[in-house]
Amino acid sequence: MLLPDSNAAYWVPPFTVQNGLRITVSGKFPDSRYFSLDVYDAKGGLLTDDDVGSGLTDYRIQPDPGSINHWQRAGRTGGSYTVNLTSQVTAGQADTLPLAPAGTTSGAGYFVYRVYLPFSGHFSTVPLPSVLAWLHGDGADCGERRHPDRPQCASAYTVQRAWLGNQVLPVGYDVVGLR
Numbered sequence: 380m381l382l383p384d385s386n387a388a389y390w391v392p393p394f395t396v397q398n399g400l401r402i403t404v405s406g407k408f409p410d411s412r413y414f415s416l417d418v419y420d421a422k423g424g425l426l427t428d429d430d431v432g433s434g435l436t437d438y439r440i441q442p443d444p445g446s447i448n449h450w451q452r453a454g455r456t457g458g459s460y461t462v463n464l465t466s467q468v469t470a471g472q473a474d475t476l477p478l479a480p481a482g483t484t485s486g487a488g489y490f491v492y493r494v495y496l497p498f499s500g501h502f503s504t505v506p507l508p509s510v511l512a513w514l515h516g517d518g519a520d521c522g523e524r525r526h527p528d529r530p531q532c533a534s535a536y537t538v539q540r541a542w543l544g545n546q547v548l549p550v551g552y553d554v555v556g557l558r
Contacts, residue, residue, distance in 0.1 A: 384495070388502040389491060389492070390493075391489050393487060395486070397485065398484050400478060401465045402511070403510070403513075404416060404461070404508045404509070405460065405509050406460060407460075407508075408437070408449060408450070408458050409456070410456040410498050411496055412496040412498070413436070414493060414494045415491075415493045416440070416462050417433060417434040418433040418490055420489075421486055427477070428466075429477075431469070431470055431476070437450040441473045441474050443458070462476060464477070465477070466478050466479060
């Protein structure tokens with residue numbers, strides 16, 4: 380179920396499926412009871428592609444090199460992670476989610492960052508991830524800026540916090556090239 384759940388906050392940036400789109404989500408593991416990263420289709424349903432499901436729960440996300448995931452082993456919170464959303468997934472890839480079912484070249488989708496019960500008691504203390512999107516490339520030479528002379532650097536989200544009840548929603552983000 381996508382929404383709602385009391386004691387949870389959701390950050391739900393939309394995207395438009397396009398050939399060559401790749402989205403990279405990187406952030407800090409929140410100090411909370413649970414969190415997940417999911418991709419939903421336009422109807423609000425989870426999906427699969429090549430036997431790869433569109434959701435990752437906290438303990439299944441691999442930490443970045445030199446960091447730890449405190450749901451996998453004891454340690455300080457705040458370790459970092461990187462998850463890729465792409466149309467080219469294969470079973471066994473770590474930290475990779477499908478953007479859409481195989482063969483889908485257009486349509487809407489939603490990336491959902493879900494956090495349950497932050498230990499601080501305040502959702503405002505939960506760090507939002509960085510979300511970068513590229514068309515036609517891996518973005519390795521893009522950094523966090525849009526480069527009009529490099530077609531693989533189609534866009535980057537710049538996210539601000541907005542609150543509606545206990546839901547975290549995106550506002551003021553740049554989706555150049557995604558709609």
